[in-house]
Amino acid sequence: MSEPTHATLQSLTVSWCHKLVSLTEGGLAAPNLTHLQLNCCDKLEALPPNMHTLLPNLQSLKIEYCRGICRFPEGGLPPNLKKLRMNGYEELLRDLSSIGSLEALTHLKINGSGCESKIKSFPEVGLLPHLPSLTTLEIIWFDNLETLECNELLRLTSLQRLYIFWCPKLENMAGEKLPSSLLLLHITDCPELKHQHIWPKIEHIPTIEVEDTERLYR
Incomplete structure (x- = not known):
């Protein structure tokens, strides 16, 4: 997911992926993504990096039951959240x-x-x-x-x-x-x-x- 720019992606939900450790290494480049949900991913260690620049139009963020996420990404959350x-x-x-x-x-x-x-x-x-x-x-x-x-x-x-x-x-x-x-x-x-x-x-x-x-x- 980290390679191309996902220009058409508007909503992304990742749920019940108990072995998932990381979504992307360089960040999720989805300039038109407005909704992101992460649910019940026990081993997920972090939110996508560079969210504040790569997800400029993100309006809704849901993080639930992802115990491994203990901090927000450097640079903070997207400005339009x-x-x-x-x-x-x-x-x-x-x-x-x-x-x-x-x-x-x-x-x-x-x-x-x-x-x-x-x-x-x-x-x-x-x-x-x-x-x-x-x-x-x-x-x-x-x-x-x-x-x-x-x-x-x-x-x-x-x-x-x-x-x-x-x-x-x-x-x-x-x-x-x-x-x-x-x-x-x-x-x-x-x-x-x-x-x-x-x-x-x-x-x-x-x-x-x-x-x-x-x-x-x-």
């Missing part, structure tokens, strides 16, 4: 801060399922890069997450929708309040998060949705 979905492996999460500003990113989904994550506080100080256009943040399935850091989220000045799913130990929101730009806060299956304790931090949000699926299906 709008949607990023990734597993919450601690090494990859901490490297997120090194990719600089993602000016066009509007959706970020971080899934802790299968990561055996020990993260107790999110976002950690300095974890998030500059995301001036981010409107939607989803935090999903962090078994050990206890605290949501409001002050770090205040840096997301365009954030409109915050989704928190299946964080059974989440019990606190630390800091002043969630961003004033928020229009929607959706919380599902976070039984330790007592709303009367966090009300001063969320009362400015026009729409607040809380679901308990265990009670719903019991």
Whole structure:
């Protein structure tokens, strides 16, 4: 795949390739690729190099259950990326801060399922890069997450929708309040998060949705 320029390639999905170690050595030259998904490739060691120049039109990147990927490529992610979905492996999460500003990113989904994550506080100080256009943040399935850091989220000045799913130990929101730009806060299956304790931090949000699926299906 690394030899020709794949000018017509627009979408690429690589799934369940358990022996795959590398996609390309010199980088994936696909100037019109807009969607890239990497799923369940246990031994894949890295994202394609030089993504920021070889994939200038990439808009959506999904990296899930690829435990061997522990850092982003040198030079960062493509400048036009709008949607990023990734597993919450601690090494990859901490490297997120090194990719600089993602000016066009509007959706970020971080899934802790299968990561055996020990993260107790999110976002950690300095974890998030500059995301001036981010409107939607989803935090999903962090078994050990206890605290949501409001002050770090205040840096997301365009954030409109915050989704928190299946964080059974989440019990606190630390800091002043969630961003004033928020229009929607959706919380599902976070039984330790007592709303009367966090009300001063969320009362400015026009729409607040809380679901308990265990009670719903019991």
